Structures are given as structure tokens and as C-alpha cells.
Amino acid sequence: MDKEAFLHQLESSAINKDKRLFAKTIYNLPADVIVGFTKEEFSRIIYISHQFSSQKMDRLCNFLEIKGSSFLKNALKGINELNNSLLSKFYYSIFISLCETDKEKVKIALGNNAIVCIMLAEMGVDSKENLEIAICSCRTAQEIFPKTSVNYISVLTNEGNARVRLAEMGIASREHLETAIHLYGLSQKIFPKTSVDYARVLINESNARKMLAEMGIASRENLETAVNLCGIVQKIFSKTSTDYACALINEGSARKTLAEMGFDSRENLKTAIYLYGLSQEIFPEKSIDHARVLMNEGNARELLAKMGVDSRANLETVVHLCETSSEIFPKTGVDYARALMNKGNALKSLAEMDFDSKINLETAIHLYELSQEIFPKTSTDYACALMNEGNARVLLAKMGIGSRVNLETAIHLCETAHEISPKTSVDYARALMNEGNARVLLAKMNVDSHENFERSQKLYLESISIFEELGDGWTYSLALLNLSSLLKNKFFKTGDKKYLEELEIYLSDVEEKIRDRNIRYKEFVMARVHEIRANLLEFEGKSGIYSASREYDKAYEFSRYPFHKFMDEFCQARNGIKSFCELVSDWKEIEKEYIFLDYYDYAIFECHLENALKSTVNEEDELKLAVEKLKEIRDRTQIKIIKDRVSAYIHLLQALVDCFNNDSYKEAAENVKEGCKIFSKHGDKQGQQMCEIFHNAVVKKRDPDAWQEIIRNREFSSNFYNLLCEYSDRKRADMESYKLSQIYQTVNRTEKIVDQLQETLNQEFAEIKDQIIIGFKGSDSEFREIKKMIISIQQDFEYLTQVSNKSSNEEEEAIKIFMVKMLEMIKNGDPEKLSLFLEDIIKNEHFLEEIIEKSKASEREKANAKSKLADLKKMPGILKEKMKSFSVDVTKEVIVSLTAGEIITLLTPVLSTAAFGVPIPSKVVEMLLEVMKDS
Structure with missing residues (x-):
């Protein structure tokens, strides 16, 4: 019987109230038809079956219960899980619909149907709907089972598990997690304190507490409770059992989250990796569980890498762990897809550290595409793989590789991702933010500039409102940084200060909202607010630069990140309170990376200009050294639009060097011409104005002392500094490693030669x-x-x-x-x-x-x-x-x-x-x- 014939016959049985025809139709239904029903068709079948609930149909009910139980057992054994789960749900659902008035008869089926629905949700099949059915089934069963029975505890626990899954999807997360913890607590009161079942409920509670902590709700307390619960569990289970191994893994996961939040980060990650190592010794080497622990170790090592601890070595180990895991996982399963995605993430991080960037990014994109073919198209994993691919394509675009195609593809991927994620979740807000980032870059390439700028601003504001509501300080601050960069770019393009004023309003609003709130990474957000404000104040002349210095000092009070202290003194040098050469000398021994290194190198560049102005012997040499320093800054960046414009400034400065030799005016004129072509191509108005000054001084007048006037009036330095600021904004937003290395790691753990x-x-x-x-x-x-x-x-x-x-x-x-x-x-x-x-x-x-x-x-x-x-x-x-x-x-x-x-x-x-x-x-x-x- 095909689907259409079945549905027609079922409708006929309902119209004629023919219970025999109804039963016969159900008996004869093939499995392949059942698994092909749409949600609407399934709902209609249950509605029709409900019409026969008042009639005696014992034989059919026994058939349905046996079928439901049989298919559930197969699914729990891992045999064709998806089809067997769908079949079990179908038979149990009709059974419950027919027998709903007989509570004793239906109670076991309610509990089993809840298990089936949770399994389907975990496979990405109508997750929200299935979890809500599971909760409803459990609550109904709780009213039937005796309050001290094993079955009562089972439905309490399963309701808690379903609520945790909904929370993972970002649906009323706090409410569901707190209810789940309450349900687990009720279960614990019934189980003997030394029983395995008691230990398993403790594990469930520890997971729920870990999730609450990740939302910023009593973070340290919940995580430390989770660690303690895992410790209790480890005393109950046999030291060679898989349950003991799972308890080790859960403690490791809680410690990893403590590390993410900056609580004894190095120590907790070190312990987590050790715990994962112990659990690996328990699971058989080729088992799925062993492979999953390898993945957990990889996640912990990736965090260590982001903290700057043996970054390359840890990321390369992550790649190896993912490859080993993927050899164990079935090639069509979600675990295999996650191993591919995690390997892609590690390669993307290596690319961001300038290790084989193009190859690593292209390989990562291929891995993300493979994982997308496996993940269910409505799952959060699928959405995550889409966003990861989008981020990798944005990085390629910034390197000037297929820029427009990669950015437009990234936008499409983000749009698809935010159709999947719940509208109040972190994942949804991240998708909005990532789409905004790609649109800003397109706008800078003069592709529908106005439309893309306006759309990106709306996307950033919407994401900020979600992050603020969720109390996710890290992503909140990242979205704020992106909005800041966007509004500053609008200011650069138009010269209209209303965009800077608009940004100050947003900053004040953020400061007001989070000052008295307990959100994750609060210190980092506050430091970021002061840092962005400092950057704004630098546009206000000497008094603004002085105020910026004070803002960087406030940022340092929150972050204890040396870069903020450096920028405080950097502003003083810009105001002439100290020389750039003094600044360079004072910070010479401090290790620097990322934007810190860029600003320090800029200070060296300024120091060379200072020396050139006060020297009578080696002015040309100092200018040549200044050119070399600009080349270093240029060569470090992979953002093509920035790289090109730095090259333009190098051409202009080289033209000044050429002025020292009367025979080189032709070369000087050619350098000015090349610089101007680049500025014109990128629509850089400040750069084009700079070109006019150079053209008049160097090409028209051929003034050998032109360089002194140009450098003294600071316009060249000022314009190049603005470009550096634009670059640093982009670089900050790109650096996921910025998260841990600047928020909570008070000591900069960079790799160095062992002394x-x-x-x-x-x-x-x-x-x-x-x-x-x-x-x-x-x-x-x-x-x-x-x-x-x-x-x-x-x-x-x-x-x-x-x-x-x-x-x-x-x-x-x-x-x-x-x-x-x-x-x-x-x-x-x-x-x-x-x-x-x-x-x-x-x-x-x-x-x-x-x-x-x-x-x-x-x-x-x-x-x-x-x-x-x-x-x-x-x-x-x-x-x-x-x-x-x-x-x-x-x-x-x-x-x-x-x-x-x-x-x-x-x-x-x-x-x-x-x-x-x-x-x-x-x-x-x-x-x-x-x-x-x-x-």
C-alpha cells in the first residue's frame, strides 16, 4: 500500500467510523511509507486515531505496543537508529491516542515515547516539537506512576534531559535548565546514594549546571558544583567502567569551561587534558567513545592554543586528534561530521596565525562542505558548519582571493544559518553578526555600498540586543566592536561626525546596562568600551588624545592587558609629552603580538621620523629605515585592501627618500604616481589629498627639503595612523584568540626559546x-x-x-x-x-x-x-x-x-x-x- 492509498483508506475509516477498516489499514502499512510521512500527515493520522479511542480495540493496541517496543529496542542498540526511532514513535503515538483513557495501560508507553522523541530530537528531526512531546509525555506519566517507583524516577530524569536539550537549542534556556536541575534533585532523593543510577543523575545535573554557567548564571558556583558532583560520581563507579570514564570526561568539560571563563585557566585545562587522557585508557581504542574523548581533548588544546600556550603545536595536535577520531567514526554519522568541522576550525586558526593560510583555509572550507552533507539540514550543527565556512571565506576574501564571490557566498551561508537557529539564541545572533561583517567588506569594495552598510548596521544592532539579553559578554563586545568599526568607516567616507556621536551613544548605553550586571567576561566588555571610546577621542585633536590616554588607562584597570598600558603612553607620545623613541625604548623588552606589535612598529616608524628631523648626518638612512618598518607592517597583514593602501604610503615615503638624490626625481615622481593610483582605486579620500601634497612638493617644485615640511606638519603620519586604526579594528574582530589571551590571561604566554x-x-x-x-x-x-x-x-x-x-x-x-x-x-x-x-x-x-x-x-x-x-x-x-x-x-x-x-x-x-x-x-x-x- 502506497502513502496516498493508505491516507485515503484511513480517511474513509474515519468518515464511516469503521474501526475494522482503521485497524486493517494500520496492520498493512509498510515501514517505508511510515518513515516518509510529513509532519502534517502524521498529525492527521493521530487525529483520526483519536476518534477511535472510545472503542474497544485490544488486539490493535497490543500490536501497536509490541511494535513500538520492538523498534525502540533496535534503535537503542544502534541499529538503523533514525528509521527505527521514527517507526517506534509512530506506533507508540497511535497506541497512546487510542488508549489515553486507560492510564495504567498507557503509562509505560508514555515513558518510552518520551525516550524515542528525545532520540529523534538529538538526530535533528523536528527537535523542538519532539522535545516538547517528550516533556508532555513525562509529565503525564509522573501523575500515574507511584512516587517512589523506578519508572517515576525514569520519567523525572527523561523530562530533565528533554529540557536540557531545549536549553541547548536556546529555547527558554534558563527556565528549562533550572527545572531540569530541580527534577534531577527529586530523582536523587529516591535513589540509594551509592547506586549507579544515583551517580548517573548527578552527571546529568552537572551537565545542566555547566550550561547555566555558560549563560553567565552563577558561573563559578555552578561549574565548581559540577566538578564536585563528578568527583562524587567517580567514587561510586568502578575505576575501569565506562561510567567512570564518562564522569572523568564531564569533570574535564566543566574544568574546560572554568578555564574559558578565566578561573585558574591553565591549571583547569591541564587537569581537563589529564582527565581526558585517563578516560582514553578505559575506552577500547577503536570505540566511538574513545574517539569522542579524543575530540574533547582537541577542544581543550584548541583553548590552550588561543591562550598563546604552544599555539602551533597544540593546533597541530588538534588536527591529528580529529583525523584519528574521523577514522573511527562511521562515515555517515554526526560524530564524523563534527570531527571534520573541528579539524576545519583548527586549520582556520592556523591560517589566522599565518601558517599556510591559503591552503589551510581552502582545506577547512572543503571539510565544512563535507560536514554539511552529513548534518541534518535543520540542526544547529549544520548551522554552525555554514557559519564556519562563511568565516573561512571571509578570511580568503580579505586576502584578496575571490573576494566578491567569497563574500557573497558567506552572506548566503549566514542567511541560511539564521533561518535554522532560534531567534533568541547566541547562534542566531552570531549569524547576524557574521553576515554584517561580510556586508561591510562588500561595501568597502564599492559593491552596493549604501545598501550593504545600512543592512550591516541593522544586523549588528539586532545581534547586540540579543547578546545583551543573554548576558554573553564576549560576543556582545565583539558585536559592539564591529558596529564601532562600521560607524568609524562611515565617518571616514563622509567626514560627518554624527556617526562618531552615534557610536558614543551606543557605548554609554552599553556601559549603563552592564555596569551592575553579572555577565560573562564583564571585565573584558568594560575594557573594550573604554578602548573604543579612546579610539573615538583620538579624532578630537590634542585634548581628545589626552582623554584617549585616560580611557586606555581605565581599560588597563579592567583588563590588565599590557597593550592598553602601552596605548596610554602611545597617546602621550602623540601629544608630545614623551618622544616615540622613548616609548620604543621603554617597551622594547615586552613581548608583543597581533595589533600590539603593529602599534609598536608604528611607534618605531615615528621614532625614525623624529630622528630624521633632528639629524644632520643620517636623515636619508632614517627615512629608509622608516620605509622598511612600513614594509614590515604591510607584509604582516593579509587584508588586501589594507595591504594595498600601506603600499601606497610606502610609495609616497620612498618618493621623499628619492629627493635626497638629484638623479632620482624621475623615480620620485613615479612613486608618487603609483601611490596615487592605489588611493584612487580604493576611494581613499585622505590618501588622495596626501597625493596632492606630495605631487606639488616633489614632482612640481622638486624641493629637496620637501620631506621636512611634510613630516613636520604630521599630515602623512596622521593619515597613515588612521589607516592603522582601521586595520586594527578589523584585526581585533577577526582574532578569536583575542578572547582568552586578553581577557583573563594576565600574563602573556607567548612561545619563546627555552632559556x-x-x-x-x-x-x-x-x-x-x-x-x-x-x-x-x-x-x-x-x-x-x-x-x-x-x-x-x-x-x-x-x-x-x-x-x-x-x-x-x-x-x-x-x-x-x-x-x-x-x-x-x-x-x-x-x-x-x-x-x-x-x-x-x-x-x-x-x-x-x-x-x-x-x-x-x-x-x-x-x-x-x-x-x-x-x-x-x-x-x-x-x-x-x-x-x-x-x-x-x-x-x-x-x-x-x-x-x-x-x-x-x-x-x-x-x-x-x-x-x-x-x-x-x-x-x-x-x-x-x-x-x-x-x-
Whole structure:
């Protein structure tokens, strides 16, 4: 029987109230027809079946229940999941419709139908509708089952699970998550506290709390609760069970989110990767679960890369992990598609770091396209793959590769993505913002400029309103930055200051809205507001530049990002309060990257111009050096429209260099001509005005001293600086790595060559490991625990090495002494001296707290450091508990390693305050040396 014949026969049975014909029609229905029903046809079938609910149809009901159960079992076994789930839902739905008045008969089917609907939703099939049916089924079943029965707990839990899925889709997320946590809490009261089922409900609650935290709702509290719940679960499950492995994974995920929010980021990511590694040892190597853990590890490593920690190595590891996972996953499954997409993301990040950019972006686009062929076309994963492809195409367009085609394709992809995502979700707002970005670039290429500018402004404003409502500070600030860039571009094109005034209104509105709100990345948003305002004030002449300096200082108070401090002094140099050469000298030793490096190089360029004006011997050499510095800035950018215009300024400046040689006026004129052609091509009015000045001075008058007048009146520098500002706006918006490296990482962890100290530390650690191995008599698990602690100490020391390079000379030396002396104590196996050192720290806690409180560190860093100091009091108890898990004959080296490891873990955040000028390391080292003086 085909679909049309079935529907006709079913309608006929309803019209004639013929229950036998109705039953016969259902019995004879082929599976391929059932899975082909549209939503409307399915709804009509259920409506017709409802008309027979008052009639006795026991044989049909038994048939429906058996069929529903059989297909559900197959789906749960992973056999043709989609078709079996659709068939199960069909039979259960008709069964429930026919038997709705018999509560006892229908209660099991209600619970099973909820499970089927949740499975279909997870496969992207009418997700919202299926989850709402699941919730309704569970709530009805809860009224029927006894309140202490296993089935009652099951429907409580499944309702919670369905609500979590709806929250993941951005639908009334807070309400659904808080209700889910309440339902999980009710389940926990019924289950025995040592049962596996109890542990599984704790895992569900931890996931829901993690999601609430990601929305900015009691973030730290919810995440730390999630970590604690996972810890309880790990004590219940067998250490070799897959459930135990899942608990490790969930704790890792919660820690990864804590890291994203800036809470002990390095430590939490390090622990997350370790937990993922433990779980990988439990799952069979070729299993789906093993592959999924590899993906989780990849996500954590990608975050480390974005923080600037071994960025290239971590991203290349992510690529390898995704490739390994994709070899395990079925080639038609969602997991495989996610592995492709994640590999694409890692390649895109490598491209943004200028590693094989064109090849990596084109490969990423191919991977996104492959993943789109697999994801259900209505799923959020599909929308995400569309947006990722769009972002990669925008990056190619900025490199001048198929710019118009890539941008127009990106816009189409974003438009498709925001048709899929719920209208109040972060994903929807991101799609709007990404479309706006692509339209701005098209407008700058003079493609429907007015229309694209206007449309992009509306898109940015709509996305900002959604991000503000959701309390997602990072994306909120990114959308604000994009709007800022757009309005400034309108100002550059028209010279109309109303666009700058409009932007100031938006900034004030943002500041007012979030000042007293608890949103994610609040400090970053506030820093961004002050940074954008500073950029605006720079258009207001000397008084504006002075005010901009103050705004950068305020930004630094929130972010503690050295770039903001540099820009404060940079503005002072622009106002003549200090020279650019002084600025360059003062910041020479500070590591710089991205826009920080660009502005620093611009300061070097200005320094060369300063030297040229005051020099009588090497003016030509200084101008040549200035040209070379502009070339460095040009060569670093992959944004073609910016690259071209920097080239134009290089031509003009080279023309001034040519003026030093009477035989080179022809070359000078040619350079002016080339520069003017570029400015004209890109519609750069300021550049074209600059060309006129150069043409008159260099080409017409052939004045050998023309360069002095041009440089003194600052117009050349001013115009080039405006171009640099435009470039930096674009670069900020492009850099996803800006998220972590500037918000919460108070120390710039850039990759650098390992110095002599690091080599010494590595050698010492190798000796300590050998020392422990030789005398160790414990079990394999005890050995793994000790090895983990040694690795942890080594990683903490690597971090402190980098912190020391950002501290004052005295504190830098103190950190190095601390590391060397602690290693010496571990090697000597001296638990007594370690205990004395710990006692001294605890005794001086209030003294150290006062130093921290008086410092200029942010409130968050102060609170974190003081919290770790307070935790040192718990050390004796912690160590006592840890030692219980070891054999009685463990060596003293083990005891020392455990003690030292705990001390170092807690003291690392305290010592890190040296990066903000807090003289803590020197005080700690005084205590350490006092304890060791008799050694």
C-alpha cells in the first residue's frame, strides 16, 4: 500500500467510523511509507486515531505496543537508529491516542515515547516539537506512576534531559535548565546514594549546571558544583567502567569551561587534558567513545592554543586528534561530521596565525562542505558548519582571493544559518553578526555600498540586543566592536561626525546596562568600551588624545592587558609629552603580538621620523629605515585592501627618500604616481589629498627639503595612523584568540626559546623522576599518581618561568630562586623543611594578604591569590587523605613530592601576582631561605 492509498483508506475509516477498516489499514502499512510521512500527515493520522479511542480495540493496541517496543529496542542498540526511532514513535503515538483513557495501560508507553522523541530530537528531526512531546509525555506519566517507583524516577530524569536539550537549542534556556536541575534533585532523593543510577543523575545535573554557567548564571558556583558532583560520581563507579570514564570526561568539560571563563585557566585545562587522557585508557581504542574523548581533548588544546600556550603545536595536535577520531567514526554519522568541522576550525586558526593560510583555509572550507552533507539540514550543527565556512571565506576574501564571490557566498551561508537557529539564541545572533561583517567588506569594495552598510548596521544592532539579553559578554563586545568599526568607516567616507556621536551613544548605553550586571567576561566588555571610546577621542585633536590616554588607562584597570598600558603612553607620545623613541625604548623588552606589535612598529616608524628631523648626518638612512618598518607592517597583514593602501604610503615615503638624490626625481615622481593610483582605486579620500601634497612638493617644485615640511606638519603620519586604526579594528574582530589571551590571561604566554634556567629545570626534573623510580615499591596506580604530581610541578614551573620574564628584576629573580630551591628540597627528600616552610607561609598569611590587597591587581586576581593562600591551611588534611591511598612502604621522596606539589599548585597563582607589580615572590623566598639556611 502506497502513502496516498493508505491516507485515503484511513480517511474513509474515519468518515464511516469503521474501526475494522482503521485497524486493517494500520496492520498493512509498510515501514517505508511510515518513515516518509510529513509532519502534517502524521498529525492527521493521530487525529483520526483519536476518534477511535472510545472503542474497544485490544488486539490493535497490543500490536501497536509490541511494535513500538520492538523498534525502540533496535534503535537503542544502534541499529538503523533514525528509521527505527521514527517507526517506534509512530506506533507508540497511535497506541497512546487510542488508549489515553486507560492510564495504567498507557503509562509505560508514555515513558518510552518520551525516550524515542528525545532520540529523534538529538538526530535533528523536528527537535523542538519532539522535545516538547517528550516533556508532555513525562509529565503525564509522573501523575500515574507511584512516587517512589523506578519508572517515576525514569520519567523525572527523561523530562530533565528533554529540557536540557531545549536549553541547548536556546529555547527558554534558563527556565528549562533550572527545572531540569530541580527534577534531577527529586530523582536523587529516591535513589540509594551509592547506586549507579544515583551517580548517573548527578552527571546529568552537572551537565545542566555547566550550561547555566555558560549563560553567565552563577558561573563559578555552578561549574565548581559540577566538578564536585563528578568527583562524587567517580567514587561510586568502578575505576575501569565506562561510567567512570564518562564522569572523568564531564569533570574535564566543566574544568574546560572554568578555564574559558578565566578561573585558574591553565591549571583547569591541564587537569581537563589529564582527565581526558585517563578516560582514553578505559575506552577500547577503536570505540566511538574513545574517539569522542579524543575530540574533547582537541577542544581543550584548541583553548590552550588561543591562550598563546604552544599555539602551533597544540593546533597541530588538534588536527591529528580529529583525523584519528574521523577514522573511527562511521562515515555517515554526526560524530564524523563534527570531527571534520573541528579539524576545519583548527586549520582556520592556523591560517589566522599565518601558517599556510591559503591552503589551510581552502582545506577547512572543503571539510565544512563535507560536514554539511552529513548534518541534518535543520540542526544547529549544520548551522554552525555554514557559519564556519562563511568565516573561512571571509578570511580568503580579505586576502584578496575571490573576494566578491567569497563574500557573497558567506552572506548566503549566514542567511541560511539564521533561518535554522532560534531567534533568541547566541547562534542566531552570531549569524547576524557574521553576515554584517561580510556586508561591510562588500561595501568597502564599492559593491552596493549604501545598501550593504545600512543592512550591516541593522544586523549588528539586532545581534547586540540579543547578546545583551543573554548576558554573553564576549560576543556582545565583539558585536559592539564591529558596529564601532562600521560607524568609524562611515565617518571616514563622509567626514560627518554624527556617526562618531552615534557610536558614543551606543557605548554609554552599553556601559549603563552592564555596569551592575553579572555577565560573562564583564571585565573584558568594560575594557573594550573604554578602548573604543579612546579610539573615538583620538579624532578630537590634542585634548581628545589626552582623554584617549585616560580611557586606555581605565581599560588597563579592567583588563590588565599590557597593550592598553602601552596605548596610554602611545597617546602621550602623540601629544608630545614623551618622544616615540622613548616609548620604543621603554617597551622594547615586552613581548608583543597581533595589533600590539603593529602599534609598536608604528611607534618605531615615528621614532625614525623624529630622528630624521633632528639629524644632520643620517636623515636619508632614517627615512629608509622608516620605509622598511612600513614594509614590515604591510607584509604582516593579509587584508588586501589594507595591504594595498600601506603600499601606497610606502610609495609616497620612498618618493621623499628619492629627493635626497638629484638623479632620482624621475623615480620620485613615479612613486608618487603609483601611490596615487592605489588611493584612487580604493576611494581613499585622505590618501588622495596626501597625493596632492606630495605631487606639488616633489614632482612640481622638486624641493629637496620637501620631506621636512611634510613630516613636520604630521599630515602623512596622521593619515597613515588612521589607516592603522582601521586595520586594527578589523584585526581585533577577526582574532578569536583575542578572547582568552586578553581577557583573563594576565600574563602573556607567548612561545619563546627555552632559556638556560628552563634547561636547568628540565634536567633537575629528569633526575627527580629517576630518583623516585629507583626506590619506588608501590603499585602501578600509585606510580601514576606520583608521575602526575611531578608533571604538574613541572608545568607550574614552566608557567612561573614565563611570569618571571614579565616581572620586575627583583621579583623575577625571586621566582627563579623559589623554583630552584623547591627542586633542591624535593631532590634532598626533606619533608621537615617543607613542613616548616608551609607553617611559615600560613603564619604570615595576613601579612601577604595585605600586600596583595594594596596592589594594582584586579579584584579577580586579588581574590584568587588570597583564596589560594587560605587553602594552604587545609594542606595537612589534604596530604593526610592523599597518603591514605598509598602503601605504607612508600619512600620519603614520594611524601616530599606530594607535599611540594600541593604547595606549588597553591602558591603559583599567588606568585603570579608579580606580573602586576606585587612584591610577593621576594617575601615568599625570604621565608624559604630562612628555613633552608641550615642546609
